[in-house]
Amino acid sequence: MDVVVVKYNAGNVYSVVNALRRLGVDPLLTDDPALIRKADKVVFPGQGEAGSAMAYLRAHGLDVVIKSLSQPVLGICIGQQLLCRHSEEGDTDCLGIFDVDVKRFCPMRHEDKVPAMGWNSLYDLRSPLFKGLPAEGAYVYFVHSYYVPVCGDTVAKADYIHPYSAAMGKDNFYATQFHPEKSGSVGEIILRNFLEM
Numbered sequence: 001m002d003v004v005v006v007k008y009n010a011g012n013v014y015s016v017v018n019a020l021r022r023l024g025v026d027p028l029l030t031d032d033p034a035l036i037r038k039a040d041k042v043v044f045p046g047q048g049e050a051g052s053a054m055a056y057l058r059a060h061g062l063d064v065v066i067k068s069l070s071q072p073v074l075g076i077c078i079g080q081q082l083l084c085r086h087s088e089e090g091d092t093d094c095l096g097i098f099d100v101d102v103k104r105f106c107p108m109r110h111e112d113k114v115p116a117m118g119w120n121s122l123y124d125l126r127s128p129l130f131k132g133l134p135a136e137g138a139y140v141y142f143v144h145s146y147y148v149p150v151c152g153d154t155v156a157k158a159d160y161i162h163p164y165s166a167a168m169g170k171d172n173f174y175a176t177q178f179h180p181e182k183s184g185s186v187g188e189i190i191l192r193n194f195l196e197m
Contacts, residue, residue, distance in 0.1 A: 001025065001040045001041065001195070002028070002038065002039045002040045002041075003020060003025050003027040003028070003039060003040065003041045003042075003043065003195070004027060004028050004029075004030055004035060004036050004039035004041070004042050004043070005017055005020070005027045005028070005029045005030075005043045005045065006030075006031065006036060006042060006043065006044045006045075006062065006066070006079075007029050007030055007031040008031060008046065008053060008056045008057055008060070008062060009048060009052050009053050009055070009056035010045070010046025010047060010048035010053050010078055010079075011046060011047045011048055012045060012046055012047040012077070012179075013029060013045050013046055014029075015179075015181045015182065016043060016045040016076065016181045017029055018181070019180070019181035019187070019188070019191060020043070020191065020195075022188070023188065023191060023192055023195065025195060027043065031060050031062060033060075033061055033062065033065045036062070036065055036066075036069070037065060037068070037069070039071065040071060041071060041072050041073075041074070041194065041195060041197070042066075042069055042071060042072070042073045042074070043073075043074045043076065043079075043194075044066065044073060044074065044075040044076065044079040044082070044083070045074075045075070045076035045077065045079050045181075046076070046077060046078045046079055047077055047078060047143065048078050049078075049089060049090060050078065050081060050082060050087040050089040050090050050092040050094065050102070050146075051089065051090030051091075051092045052090075053078060053082060054082060054092050054093070054094060057082070057095075063095060066083075066095060066097075067095055067096070067097065069172065070172055071172060072172050072174065072194060072197045073172060073173050073174065074174050074175065074176070074194050075173070075174070075175035075176070076175070076176055076179060076180065076181070077143070077144065077176075077177060077178075077179055079175060080148065080165075080167075080168060080175035080176060080177050081094065081102045081146055081148065081177075082094045082095055083095050083097040083098050083168070083173060083175050084096070084097070084098045084100050084101060084102050084148055085098070085099055085100060085101055086101045086102065087101070087102035087146060088101070088102060088103055088104045088146065089102065089104065089145075089146050097170060097173050098148070098151070098153045098168055098170060098173075098175070099151075099153075100148055100149060100151040100153065100165075101149075102146050102147070102148055103146065103147060103148075103149060104145060104146050104147075105144075105145060105146070105147060105160070105161055106161070107161065108161055112160075112161055114145050115143055115144055115145040116142055116143070116144055116145070116147075116160045116161075117142065117143045118141070118142065119139045119140065119141055119142075120139065120140065120142050120158045120159070120160060120166075120178070121136070121137050121138065121139050121140075121158065122136070122137075122138045122139075122140060122156045122157070122158055122166050122167070122178075123135070123136040123137070123156070123157055123158070124136075124154075124156060124157045125138075125155070125156045125167075126155045126156070126169075127155035127156065127167060127169045127174065128193060128197060129155070129156075129167060129169070129174055129176075129190050129193050129194060130155075130156065130167075130190065130193070131189075131193050132189050132193070133186060133189060133190075138186045139183070139186060140166070140176075140178040140179070140180065140183040140186055140187060140190075141178055141179050141182040141183045141187070142158070142160075142166075142177060142178045142179070143179070144177060147160075147164040147165070147177065148164060148165040148168065148177065149164060149165065150163050150164060150165055151165065151168075153165070153168045153169060153170045154167070154168055155167050155168055155169040155174075156176075158177070158178070164177070165177065166178060174194065176190070
């Protein structure tokens, strides 16, 4: 199985590569459109800033490539946000796979910290990504200042300040706001489920 991890102007991609290696897959880290198009599975991970990430994607033609993919695609963290229509971060137009806008967390109480960082539980799971997990209460690791509101493409929710999309799905596109590669055995199950799609 050929698995590609999209290389672009974002951090944290190597932890995803290493997590996939632990599952017995040796992914290719590349920004080559031809290699991305022919892969069996595409992972679109990262941490970073939406505006500079989208600028890199556009400069390398990857915005067009990603939107054209028909194989399973998994966006992680900013990868989920970039699959949305628009982000408040840098007033950035994104890829538009998910027809929803990314918002910045606005603290409501003194104890609300931004970025939201740490372990949080998932609920309302509705995707093959979560096969083998309990319907509620699986803990995963988040680091993010921006979030995707609950919408028609939401396939898992988490609560921080208010409910939001912890994961999304539409056609062959899947995405998680959390980091499965940093989420222990739960994250391993999610990545394995993706690889088995």
